[in-house]
Amino acid sequence: MGKIEIKNVTYTYSKDTPFEKAALKDVSAVFEDNRITGLIGHTGCGKSTLVQLFNGLLVPDCGEVLIDGVNVSAKGTDKRALRFRVGLVFQYPEYQLFEETVAADIAFGPKNMGLDDGEIKRRTLEALKFVGLPPTILSESPFDLSGGQKRRVAIAGVLAMEPEVLVLDEPAAGLDPAGRDSIFGGIREYQKETGRSVIIVSHSMEDMAEYTDDIVVMQEGRVKASGRTKDIFRQREMLEEAGLSVPGITLFMTELKRKGGGIDVGVFTVSDAFEEIKKYVEGVKKQC
Amino acid sequence: MADFITLKDLWFSYDPENVKDRENYILKGISLGIEEGSFVCVLGHNGSGKSTLAKIMNLVCTPTSGSVTVDGRTITEEPDEDTVFEIRGKVGMVFQNPDNQLVTTIVEDDVAFGPENLGVPSEEIRKRVDAALATVGMTEYAKHSTSMLSGGQKQRVAIAGVLAMQPRCIIFDESTAMLDPQGRRAVMDTIEKLHSEKGMTIIHITHNMDEAVNADRVIVVNDGRIFLDGTPSEVFSQEKKLREAGLGVLQVTELFGMLTRELGMKLPGGITDNRKGAEILSSALKNGKN
Numbered sequence: 001m002g003k004i005e006i007k008n009v010t011y012t013y014s015k016d017t018p019f020e021k022a023a024l025k026d027v028s029a030v031f032e033d034n035r036i037t038g039l040i041g042h043t044g045c046g047k048s049t050l051v052q053l054f055n056g057l058l059v060p061d062c063g064e065v066l067i068d069g070v071n072v073s074a075k076g077t078d079k080r081a082l083r084f085r086v087g088l089v090f091q092y093p094e095y096q097l098f099e100e101t102v103a104a105d106i107a108f109g110p111k112n113m114g115l116d117d118g119e120i121k122r123r124t125l126e127a128l129k130f131v132g133l134p135p136t137i138l139s140e141s142p143f144d145l146s147g148g149q150k151r152r153v154a155i156a157g158v159l160a161m162e163p164e165v166l167v168l169d170e171p172a173a174g175l176d177p178a179g180r181d182s183i184f185g186g187i188r189e190y191q192k193e194t195g196r197s198v199i200i201v202s203h204s205m206e207d208m209a210e211y212t213d214d215i216v217v218m219q220e221g222r223v224k225a226s227g228r229t230k231d232i233f234r235q236r237e238m239l240e241e242a243g244l245s246v247p248g249i250t251l252f253m254t255e256l257k258r259k260g261g262g263i264d265v266g267v268f269t270v271s272d273a274f275e276e277i278k279k280y281v282e283g284v285k286k287q288c
Numbered sequence: 289m290a291d292f293i294t295l296k297d298l299w300f301s302y303d304p305e306n307v308k309d310r311e312n313y314i315l316k317g318i319s320l321g322i323e324e325g326s327f328v329c330v331l332g333h334n335g336s337g338k339s340t341l342a343k344i345m346n347l348v349c350t351p352t353s354g355s356v357t358v359d360g361r362t363i364t365e366e367p368d369e370d371t372v373f374e375i376r377g378k379v380g381m382v383f384q385n386p387d388n389q390l391v392t393t394i395v396e397d398d399v400a401f402g403p404e405n406l407g408v409p410s411e412e413i414r415k416r417v418d419a420a421l422a423t424v425g426m427t428e429y430a431k432h433s434t435s436m437l438s439g440g441q442k443q444r445v446a447i448a449g450v451l452a453m454q455p456r457c458i459i460f461d462e463s464t465a466m467l468d469p470q471g472r473r474a475v476m477d478t479i480e481k482l483h484s485e486k487g488m489t490i491i492h493i494t495h496n497m498d499e500a501v502n503a504d505r506v507i508v509v510n511d512g513r514i515f516l517d518g519t520p521s522e523v524f525s526q527e528k529k530l531r532e533a534g535l536g537v538l539q540v541t542e543l544f545g546m547l548t549r550e551l552g553m554k555l556p557g558g559i560t561d562n563r564k565g566a567e568i569l570s571s572a573l574k575n576g577k578n
Contacts, residue, residue, distance in 0.1 A: 146335050177534065248539040281573070
């Protein structure tokens with residue numbers, strides 16, 4: 001559930017004015033269902049434009065956006081229903097909180113979907129669990145919470161709509177390392193338990209390497225590469241061309257290989273690097 | 289060199305009337321000296337008190353008890369307006385959100401805003417604005433609209449605005465947190481240049497470990513107290529304590545920790561540089577062979 005296909009999509013801002021700017025140029029990409037896909041690219045590459053096509057905030061000039069095979073970009077599509085199917089969490093979503101209590105804020109989306117109170121309650125509690133907040137927080141004002149807690153409440157509000165596709169734009173920006181781990185850990189758990197699709201936009205290659213299954217790389221309004229995360233991070237030159245980098249640990253392993261030794265550089269998490277060196281050390285011991 | 293900023297047994301609460309137990313204060317008995325001309329990085333998790341600490345240093349907040357001394361001038365209670373202006377002229381501050389700190393529509397007007405308010409003569413303002421924009425590498429944007437800049441460019445304009453007031457110290461309160469990697473690099477380069485070329489005292493608050501590796505000194509704040517204080521390699525070698533404080537370490541430091549703990553390899557702690565780390569590990573692996 002929640003497979004997104006983009007077919008030959010073009011999108012231009014301020015079309016037919018002197019400020020015309022082509023943001024997407026004949027983009028085709030597939031975001032497979034039941035997994036976490038990372039969307040990466042240099043600032044201004046069109047990532048944010050692309051995700052706004054998923055739920056009809058923007059309509060492509062030409063081309064198609066298909067969700068589970070159904071074209072949602074056609075004129076006359078039920079945009080309201082589409083927004084319940086594709087949940088978008090913008091950057092710094094905590095600025096969008098507005099209700100008097102956390103409970104009311106999380107319930108805002110589900111209520112608009114016309115759900116009954118029992119179902120809203122169930123969804124609210126489940127969403128809180130994924131973002132790691134206790135139910136006691138429900139009666140508090142969202143404005144009395146810390147920045148990190150507000151962020152979680154805002155994400156919970158979108159999770160409670162149970163969208164087929166969940167899109168998060170820099171969900172951990174500005175959070176400390178423990179906060180990052182907890183947000184990304186919660187997202188991974190949510191994806192595994194629900195089997196729905198998750199798309200994460202981020203500049204952190206370390207987090208992308210750790211938490212995504214697939215990656216789509218964009219550059220200057222086009223898709224430059226896509227595939228399994230481990231295959232994408234093997235292509236250091238391609239990523240550098242796109243103005244990106246590889247995770248710090250991959251750079252380290254490349255340096256290590258340069259110093260000699262049969263070490264695999266296709267390593268992009270610390271635990272993989274550890275296993276690789278362990279294998280090497282044990283191999284040496286066996287030879288002795 | 290002598291300390292530019294000194295804190296003595298500093299306690300702070302936003303609401304001291306109602307917070308009776310000092311254990312619930314935001315800052316709890318901090319004593320600290322910031323040496324003139326040094327580059328100090330302050331790390332801490334969200335809510336640790338690190339931003340409040342910064343606000344004390346340029347009198348956005350005044351100590352509930354204890355004292356803060358800036359350039360020889362000691363403040364213990366609510367200061368008068370002249371003192372506040374004097375201190376803020378010496379200690380500038382750049383905040384987190386690039387959209388919240390530009391006040392005018394044109395770049396050079398924004399940079400001129402500070403010195404204008406200080407009553408600096410207009411020819412002198414012109415000189416200062418040009419020099420400040422050159423320092424942050426934004427000269428060609430002088431006549432541009434502030435709203436059309438990227439986040440990193442906006443932060444550099446904000447830095448120029450502070451520079452034009454000619455402070456001796458700048459505090460960066462998570463000024464890189466909202467930027468993309470390129471914007472972050474540009475701001476970090478600017479910060480490092482202000483330190484190395486202009487000899488300014490820099491206090492950089494962040495939770496990006498990689499921004500702390502070039503600092504002279506790293507201070508970790510946890511629960512309102514100073515938790516760790518030392519050179520980057522001294523602090524980063526204490527991975528367990530950093531995690532306790534809700535922070536992490538660089539990936540290479542983490543890997544070295546795992547190799548030491550689980551494979552019993554003899555490796556130094558606190559390695560932050562990939563190249564140096566690779567050299568050390570590769571010779572350790574080769575020695576293992578023999």
